Amino acid sequence: MVAKHYARIFRAPGSLGFSSAAFVGRLPMSMLGLGTILMIKESTGEYALAGLVSGTLALVQAFFGPFLARLTDRRGQAEVVFPMLAVSVAALVSLMLCVRFDEPTWSWFASAAVAGAFLPNVGALVRARWTKIYTGTAQLHTAYSFEAVMDEVVFMIGPILVTFLTLQVHHEAGVGLATVLLAAGTTAFLAQRGSQPAPHPPEHHTGPTAIAIPGMRVVVVCAVAIGVMFGSVEVVTVAFAEEHGHDDWAGLLLAVYAGGSFVAGLLFGAVHWSVPLGRRIQLLLALVLVTSAPMAIAPDIGVLALVLLLAGFAISPTLITLVALVEDLVPAARLTEGMVIETTGAALGVTTGSAVAGWVVDRSGAHTAYLVPVAGSALALLTALLGSRWLRPGDPAIE
Structure with missing residues (x-):
C-alpha cells in the first residue's frame, strides 16, 4: 500500500530519472566530511588537523551556498551548477593530491575551501524540481x-562505504569515490533539462532575500538546532559505546537511529495531514525533545539502542515539515535559495554539534554529553513556539 502511494509521484515524465541521478549525486554529502577526516588522520595521525580541514569545507559551503542558490534561481540549474561542479571536483582532486604528496597544509585548507564554496547542493535542486511538478497538490x-x-538512506550507506574504502583500500579511496559520485550523479541530473524549473526573470527578484523573510529565519534557527542534535548524537554515541567496552557497536547504534527515521519517513509521507504546517512543526519538535531526553539517562547499550530507535521516528517527519515550510514561505523565484539556506543551516548545526559534543565528552563523559542533543532539540522547539506567528504563508513580508 505504501509502495503504491509513492509510485504515484513517479508517473510524471522524467521524475524517476532525475530523482535517481540526484540520489547518486548527493551520496557524497554523507561521505566528504568523514572521508576528509579519515584521509588526513590516516596520512598524518592528527585528528585536530583533519577536523579543521573538514570543518573548513563545511563552513565555507554554508557561507557561499545561499548566494549561488540565488544565482541558480535567476539563471537556471544547468547554467550555474555545471561550472560549480567543475570547480568543486577539481578542488577535491587537488585536496587529495596535496594530502597524498604532503604539500604544505595551507594548500589543504585552500583546496577544501574552494571545494566547499562551489559544492552543489543536490538535495535542494531535486526538491525544486518536485516543487515545479507538484506545487499546490497533495503529491508534493x-x-x-x-x-x-533517500537522505536517510544516503546517511546509512555513505559513512560505512567511505570508512571501509579509506581504512581498508587506500587513504584517498573514500574521498575519491565521493568525488566520482558527485561528478557522475550531478552531471546526469543536470543533463535532464526538461524537468528543471524555469529561471525567474530579474523583475521577480526585487523583493527581500529568502533569509529576510521572518518565517525563514525561524526555520533556519530550527534547522541549525536540529543539526546540532544530529551532529552531537553521532559523536556521543560513538563515545558511549567506547565507554561501555563495545566500540564495535557504535555503527550499529547509529544505524538503528537512522533506521527509525527511515521507517517514520516512509509512513509519514503516505499520509496527507490536515494540521497546518506551523502547528505541525511545533508538535513534531515537541516529539523530538521528548524522545531524545532519555538518551542522557540510558544505563547501557541495550537501553540506548531502544531510545535511539524511538528518537529516530521523530526525525524524518520533522525534516520533511521544515522543507514544506520553506516551500510555503518563500516565493517561487527564491525557492532554491530557501532550500539551500535550510539545508546549509542544518549542516552548520551538525558541524557545531559535533565540536561541542566532542568537547563535553572529553571533559565530562558520554552521559553528560547527551545533554547537547537534548539542548539542541529544546532550542528548536522554543524557536518554533516563539516564532509561531511567522510560520504562516501569506506573510506581508514575503511579497
Whole structure:
C-alpha cells in the first residue's frame, strides 16, 4: 500500500530519472566530511588537523551556498551548477593530491575551501524540481517525504562505504569515490533539462532575500538546532559505546537511529495531514525533545539502542515539515535559495554539534554529553513556539 502511494509521484515524465541521478549525486554529502577526516588522520595521525580541514569545507559551503542558490534561481540549474561542479571536483582532486604528496597544509585548507564554496547542493535542486511538478497538490508532500527517506538512506550507506574504502583500500579511496559520485550523479541530473524549473526573470527578484523573510529565519534557527542534535548524537554515541567496552557497536547504534527515521519517513509521507504546517512543526519538535531526553539517562547499550530507535521516528517527519515550510514561505523565484539556506543551516548545526559534543565528552563523559542533543532539540522547539506567528504563508513580508 505504501509502495503504491509513492509510485504515484513517479508517473510524471522524467521524475524517476532525475530523482535517481540526484540520489547518486548527493551520496557524497554523507561521505566528504568523514572521508576528509579519515584521509588526513590516516596520512598524518592528527585528528585536530583533519577536523579543521573538514570543518573548513563545511563552513565555507554554508557561507557561499545561499548566494549561488540565488544565482541558480535567476539563471537556471544547468547554467550555474555545471561550472560549480567543475570547480568543486577539481578542488577535491587537488585536496587529495596535496594530502597524498604532503604539500604544505595551507594548500589543504585552500583546496577544501574552494571545494566547499562551489559544492552543489543536490538535495535542494531535486526538491525544486518536485516543487515545479507538484506545487499546490497533495503529491508534493509525498515527494518531499520520499527525498527525506533517500537522505536517510544516503546517511546509512555513505559513512560505512567511505570508512571501509579509506581504512581498508587506500587513504584517498573514500574521498575519491565521493568525488566520482558527485561528478557522475550531478552531471546526469543536470543533463535532464526538461524537468528543471524555469529561471525567474530579474523583475521577480526585487523583493527581500529568502533569509529576510521572518518565517525563514525561524526555520533556519530550527534547522541549525536540529543539526546540532544530529551532529552531537553521532559523536556521543560513538563515545558511549567506547565507554561501555563495545566500540564495535557504535555503527550499529547509529544505524538503528537512522533506521527509525527511515521507517517514520516512509509512513509519514503516505499520509496527507490536515494540521497546518506551523502547528505541525511545533508538535513534531515537541516529539523530538521528548524522545531524545532519555538518551542522557540510558544505563547501557541495550537501553540506548531502544531510545535511539524511538528518537529516530521523530526525525524524518520533522525534516520533511521544515522543507514544506520553506516551500510555503518563500516565493517561487527564491525557492532554491530557501532550500539551500535550510539545508546549509542544518549542516552548520551538525558541524557545531559535533565540536561541542566532542568537547563535553572529553571533559565530562558520554552521559553528560547527551545533554547537547537534548539542548539542541529544546532550542528548536522554543524557536518554533516563539516564532509561531511567522510560520504562516501569506506573510506581508514575503511579497
